[in-house]
Amino acid sequence: HGSVDQALLDEIMNNPHWSEEYVNTCNGDKIGGDPGMYCHIYRIFLYTVKVEVRSLEPFLIVLKEFIPIEYADSFLEEIKKEELHIQSTVDQNTGKNAPSVGRNANGTFLTHHRYPISSKIFNHIQQRFPSIDFRKAEQFQVLSYNSGGHYAPHNDYLQYVSEEVANRCPWYREGGNRLMTFLFVMQTADKGGGTVFPRIATSVQPSKGDAIVWLNLDAENGKLETSLHGACPIWEGTKTAATLWVRVRGNELLLPCANEKQFDIERLLYPSEKQLLLKRDWKCDNGCYAE
Numbered sequence: 001h002g003s004v005d006q007a008l009l010d011e012i013m014n015n016p017h018w019s020e021e022y023v024n025t026c027n028g029d030k031i032g033g034d035p036g037m038y039c040h041i042y043r044i045f046l047y048t049v050k051v052e053v054r055s056l057e058p059f060l061i062v063l064k065e066f067i068p069i070e071y072a073d074s075f076l077e078e079i080k081k082e083e084l085h086i087q088s089t090v091d092q093n094t095g096k097n098a099p100s101v102g103r104n105a106n107g108t109f110l111t112h113h114r115y116p117i118s119s120k121i122f123n124h125i126q127q128r129f130p131s132i133d134f135r136k137a138e139q140f141q142v143l144s145y146n147s148g149g150h151y152a153p154h155n156d157y158l159q160y161v162s163e164e165v166a167n168r169c170p171w172y173r174e175g176g177n178r179l180m181t182f183l184f185v186m187q188t189a190d191k192g193g194g195t196v197f198p199r200i201a202t203s204v205q206p207s208k209g210d211a212i213v214w215l216n217l218d219a220e221n222g223k224l225e226t227s228l229h230g231a232c233p234i235w236e237g238t239k240t241a242a243t244l245w246v247r248v249r250g251n252e253l254l255l256p257c258a259n260e261k262q263f264d265i266e267r268l269l270y271p272s273e274k275q276l277l278l279k280r281d282w283k284c285d286n287g288c289y290a291e
Ligand SMILES: O=C(O)CCC(=O)C(=O)O
Pocket: 141, 143, 151, 156, 183, 194, 195, 196, 229, 230, 231, 232, 241, 243
């Protein structure tokens, strides 16, 4: 692991939520090495969006240089004024809030329009990614990781014993599960700090301003276990990122005419071209739109 601080490395290796395999995947960014990977640029209104397609099953893309550097910097300035709390979980044994073994990060939630700059970033995302209604996303979760920080591989979907039980909770009933995670990076670590997807043996080492976008559910709203991911350990420096968890209600991405439920992945990959397509007199093969 090169010149990685041995004590930090030992700590991660002894953490039951991490494994050598995960850490190795963290250290090997797949840029250019994955035969299934490709890139394209789409244009929407006057904006261009650079897309790196890492995987379609599960869906994982990186939007390169997506958030302007000056926006990221302004947001960072605002965040400095916020009190970031150590992210804790409820200890199963004591019932008390305790720092989590699975995650070592400071963070806070901010409403989309909390600050002019968060609003600007929110609108920036929405304009360039119109196939998703980001108003249906939870608040920005800002996460900041210092050296030794990490978030061990986990899934973002909410887990309940059953859909019936879940729906007793108004918060779930309104939004449904977490369909998509949209994460953008405002500050990169000096060493480490990518996002790892162990089930597809991939990690993304983002640059400042890049956004990493993936789906957590399948087309039937089932839990997509291959969306397992984590924040790789930070060996040096600080990483700051913000997450939008987009809920599924109002964001059904299903093909209008598919007999079997399937996502309309093109809507995510080429939103602008899809808009043009929809302007044409488009008919589906299975006749559901026939006059
Ligand atoms: O910071 C990262 O790379 C991952 C964060 C994450 O997985 C989450 O907030 O759910």
